[in-house]
Amino acid sequence: MEQPTPKKSKMTVLLSINAAAILVAGVLIASAIWFNGGVDFRMVGERSDIVEDTVGELALLESVSDSDAKIQDDINIIGNDDYVSTASHEFDSSAVSSSELWNESNITIFATPDIDICVGGGLSDLGDMYWQTSNTDVIAGFYDSSRTWLGYDNKTCRYPVVKSSGTTTITAGTYDGKRKDSITVTVVDPPVDQWKHEVLTLVNKVRTKNNLDQLTWGYTCESAADVRANETITLYSHTRPDGSSWSTACPTPATGGESGENLAIGNAAVSPASVVALWMGSETHRANILNPDFTKMAVGFVYNPTTTYRTYWSQFFSTY
Numbered sequence: 001m002e003q004p005t006p007k008k009s010k011m012t013v014l015l016s017i018n019a020a021a022i023l024v025a026g027v028l029i030a031s032a033i034w035f036n037g038g039v040d041f042r043m044v045g046e047r048s049d050i051v052e053d054t055v056g057e058l059a060l061l062e063s064v065s066d067s068d069a070k071i072q073d074d075i076n077i078i079g080n081d082d083y084v085s086t087a088s089h090e091f092d093s094s095a096v097s098s099s100e101l102w103n104e105s106n107i108t109i110f111a112t113p114d115i116d117i118c119v120g121g122g123l124s125d126l127g128d129m130y131w132q133t134s135n136t137d138v139i140a141g142f143y144d145s146s147r148t149w150l151g152y153d154n155k156t157c158r159y160p161v162v163k164s165s166g167t168t169t170i171t172a173g174t175y176d177g178k179r180k181d182s183i184t185v186t187v188v189d190p191p192v193d194q195w196k197h198e199v200l201t202l203v204n205k206v207r208t209k210n211n212l213d214q215l216t217w218g219y220t221c222e223s224a225a226d227v228r229a230n231e232t233i234t235l236y237s238h239t240r241p242d243g244s245s246w247s248t249a250c251p252t253p254a255t256g257g258e259s260g261e262n263l264a265i266g267n268a269a270v271s272p273a274s275v276v277a278l279w280m281g282s283e284t285h286r287a288n289i290l291n292p293d294f295t296k297m298a299v300g301f302v303y304n305p306t307t308t309y310r311t312y313w314s315q316f317f318s319t320y
Contacts, residue, residue, distance in 0.1 A: 096121030101172055101181035108186045111165050112270035112303065112311055116146045117185070118157035119172065128175050131158050135168035138187050164305050165189050189303060190271070196299040198272035199315070203289055203297060206280065210290055218296035221259075221316040224250035228314040229300030232265055233307055253320050260288040262315040275313050288317055295319050 092103035101119040133139045143159040146152035165187045173180030204214040238246040246261050262285050269275040279285040300314040
């Protein structure tokens with residue numbers, strides 16, 4: 001009996017990081033001057049896939065040209081609430097007393113800096129404000145503005161420079177002395193396993209919008225995805241630290257098959273929402289996400305605050 005001809009193997013490699021070249025409409029780098037002193041930062045260097053310092057921040061959901069409208073539509077179909085943490089907007093919206101800034105006494109945020117901290121109660125017209133932190137080992141300080149391109153208000157919000165998990169007290173006030181308040185902020189490490197599966201959920205929402213079958217969790221390449229995320233700490237490349245191809249982490253079977261890899265590291269990939277937005281904002285990475293041939297996807301994620309880029313992601317797509 002004639003044996004079936006093995007399918008030709010096909011491998012797609014795609015690379016992503018928090019950088020200008022991979023986003024739809026370019027980059028907004030937030031100024032990095034915080035109350036307790038300046039933080040130096042460098043703009044994107046010759047390698048367009050790397051922001052040279054972790055204090056740079058990118059616009060994930062910038063407006064796009066007409067030619068990119070399809071990509072933006074796929075980003076928006078999930079909605080900003082899925083892509084951008086709304087934790088900073090969950091402060092009590094009732095009136096804040098005349099001398100205070102928050103109704104809450106404490107909040108909890110993830111160590112990956114995916115939110116801005118905002119004052120509560122719908123306050124406005126506060127004028128210039130100062131922001132301080134009692135424990136610079138947890139939150140080192142604040143950017144001198146919020147991420148307005150994600151809907152935050154420069155007059156009432158600040159983006160924190162998170163260093164590690166722990167507890168700190170944030171004190172903010174107006175320079176005219178009319179309002180001053182403190183709030184305890186507990187910073188916790190991200191839930192690694194949960195976030196991996198949230199990436200799959202977000203990817204499947206986009207695929208459903210595009211009339212594609214949903215992907216199932218890629219158990220065959222699950223370990224490979226974790227290995228690849230860890231390897232990007234040492235070498236951010238589709239070439240592995242031992243010099244072999246990324247595909248050797250989960251080889252295509254002898255019967256053939258298709259596989260692909262997306263990678264992302266750094267401060268624009270700090271949550272499932274932000275990393276999916278990052279990949280969807282790149283035509284090539286989007287092609288992997290919307291590849292109709294793929295049936296499975298495993299996700300690797302590493303959070304290591306002692307390393308340069310702190311967050312490291314891999315997507316391993318396959319038909320096996």
